[in-house]
Every structure is written in C-alpha cells, then in structure tokens.
Amino acid sequence: MAAGAAVPGQIEFDLTNDPALVAVCPGDINGDQTQDILDLIFILRDISGKSPLTGESLFAANLDGDGDIDVLDAVLLLQHIFGDKPLANCTAEP
Numbered sequence: 001m002a003a004g005a006a007v008p009g010q011i012e013f014d015l016t017n018d019p020a021l022v023a024v025c026p027g028d029i030n031g032d033q034t035q036d037i038l039d040l041i042f043i044l045r046d047i048s049g050k051s052p053l054t055g056e057s058l059f060a061a062n063l064d065g066d067g068d069i070d071v072l073d074a075v076l077l078l079q080h081i082f083g084d085k086p087l088a089n090c091t092a093e094p
C-alpha cells in the first residue's frame, strides 16, 4: 500500500484498503444506496476487465476486504441479493 507524496499546504490523500476508512456502503458500487443486481454488474464488469472500478467504487466492491475485486466479492453480493447473507443496509446520508 503506497502512500501518496505529501504536498505541503495540501491535504494528503492516502489510498487505503481499509473500508472502514472510506465512507462507502459495502456492495453499493453505483452509489444509489441499495445493493442490487446493478452493483453486481459493476463487479462483473471489473472482473472481466471491461470496465475497471476506480476510487470509492473500488472500496464498495471489495466486500471481503482482501484488497482486490474478484469472484468472491461477486458471490458475497449475490448472497445479499438472494437474501442468504445480507450485507449491512445502506442508508442515505441526511
């Protein structure tokens, strides 16, 4: 995990793999406050290389917190969609 170079007078932004440090809803890749089939499509498109995720969506998609997006994350989201293993609910910020 590489730290960004500090620029004096500016806020340093360090990319981290810790989802707790990034304000995203796990599983909500498109940011509409729900985790559904549309988000699964984003994960599948990332895995297939058609449309790699970036920024916050990358953190939202990494459901098992292992640092990259793969089929395990897709399975976790599928389990949520089918109700087998629900993820934490997303609620809109007030």
Ligand SMILES: [Ca+2]
Residues within 6 Å of the ligand: 027, 028, 029, 030, 031, 032, 033, 034, 035, 036, 038, 039
């Ligand atoms: Ca969503």
Ligand SMILES: [Ca+2]
Residues within 6 Å of the ligand: 061, 062, 063, 064, 065, 066, 067, 068, 069, 070, 072, 073
């Ligand atoms: Ca993962």
